[in-house]
Amino acid sequence: MQPSIRHLRMFHTLAMTHSVTRTAELCHVSQPAVTQAMNKLERDAGQPLFRRSSQGIFPTPAGEAMSRRAARALAYLDAAMADMARAVRFQATRPQLAALIAVTEYENFTLAARQLGLAQPTVHRSASMLEQSAGVQLFERTAHGLIATRLARQLAQAARLAFAEMDQAEAELAALAGREAGRIVIGALPLSRSSLLPAAMLRFRELRPGLPIEVVDGRYDELLSALRRGEIDFLIGALRDPAPVGDVEQERLLDDQVALVARPGHPALSLPEPTLADLAQYPWVVSPPGTPIRAAVEDLLPEERITGAIVTSSLILMRETLRKSDHLGALSRLQALAEAEAGSMDILPLDVPESCRPIGITTRSGWEPTAVQRQFIDLLRDEAERLT
Known part of the structure; x- marks a missing residue:
């Protein structure tokens, strides 16, 4: 599932208003457009997201899970778009935001296009259209290349976290349908690789043999950046005192020397x-x-x-x-x-x-794990208790 931002906004509005008519008014589209968008989302989800009744349209349990994730994703985007033209909230597309992320990271349209597997003119057009609908300058052209403005960096970060929320939505909907989707991505600092993490992974593999686990090694600052961008789910290893930035939370599991x-x-x-x-x-x-x-x-x-x-x-x-x-x-x-x-x-x-230093888990502030992610973290807690 990779719903468009426009469809995601329609979906969340319908879940709140229970009315196709009201949703069409608030999202500035026709009623048939709302109906078609919701039908597409349900086809992509492989299960009903709404139940229709004489009192209105209400989300199913899968729809409630989707609505919760959609609200979080849109909150990230809307906060970053606060100083932009209102049109961007309805006109920004997922490909445009993906292009923004890549160009912001590589500061070069050719390199960004290569990373996305697209033609350079396609990426350039996506970034330009996003800039136009935002009504603000997103990139400064210099002799040394592109420099992302503050607003561009904010929106790129918000888009990363919004995409991460939708990945979690896909995993939750799959679980409700009796399937497994997604993966767990862990940033592993040196200590965790030797005892705590392997033991938890083996126990998790017995419970969920088909769910992929990706362990990312690296320096603390690299893993912390990836965590904040939404590229990894959590870090496991030595905690910092105080926490290095204000948008992460730390949970102590055990002490080590x-x-x-x-x-x-x-x-x-x-x-x-x-x-x-x-x-x-x-x-x-x-x-x-x-x-x-x-x-x-x-x-x-x-x-x-x-x-x-x-x-x-x-x-x-x-x-x-x-x-x-x-x-x-x-x-x-x-x-x-x-x-x-x-x-x-x-x-x-x-x-x-x-x-003596605390060992534990570092997550993004406000991060809401899926049931599967929560299960893995519970196994880490169990293993930490066994080691103490």
Whole structure:
């Protein structure tokens, strides 16, 4: 299902007014246009969205789910369109908004067209028509290319979130029809990949063997941006204190500490009570600046040891570097325990003071998960409780 913005607006208005006549008036279309649009939406949904009675037209349970998502999607768009001509609310199309997103991201019509799989003139025409109906400038043409205006960036972000809402609507309607649709997209920070997330995924796979799960790895700032754009459903990993931006929410699942690790047989492991001075004699592999583990290690080691360290966010690279040398490293304790169980690393018997940090889930503020997404998050909560 990929309903047009105009059809979505008609649908939500009809769900609120229960009248084709009133919907036609409010949406500035004919009554037959409303009827045809609703018939198309029901065909695409594969199930009735309205029930007709002498008292009016009322949404079915599937229609109520669709209306709730439509209201959220339109709220994003209307807020971004507040400073634009009113016509854009009824004239903007999904292809035009998709073109806006791509051009805003790539700042080039040719690259945007390639990303969308369309001809460059098609994308240019879509962006121009959207700009015309909005009555405001969306792009500034410079010698270095296109620069999206503030209003363009706001509308592109709103369109991303509106599209995400409609993807969730499709999944909810499929569930009501006894089918599965959509997928779960998770932004995974390093800790979650070693214990918490795999266990939850395996349990979820037993419950829903056919639903796709996509795990996206990356740096925290990259995953946070993707979350805010609606490209991933939630993040799992170390929480930030305070939350990095005001439009996300964090839920603590458990606490973890930093552990110092070495290859099996490392000379430091033979010391009965190794000290920080002992460990500072060896080369190190450390996390990138700005990460909680890096902050903990910086408090432990001399500056010159940090300066000369190998910096990586890759567990595989750390594991192989430690395995083939006398380098030392730092991981979350849950990660370190998983590596130790696999025999690839040993944990050094030295506590890292003040390294306790909360691990949990980060979502967009106001995000409303589908039943399937909520089920997955409940499994994460269960696994976190088991680990504590």
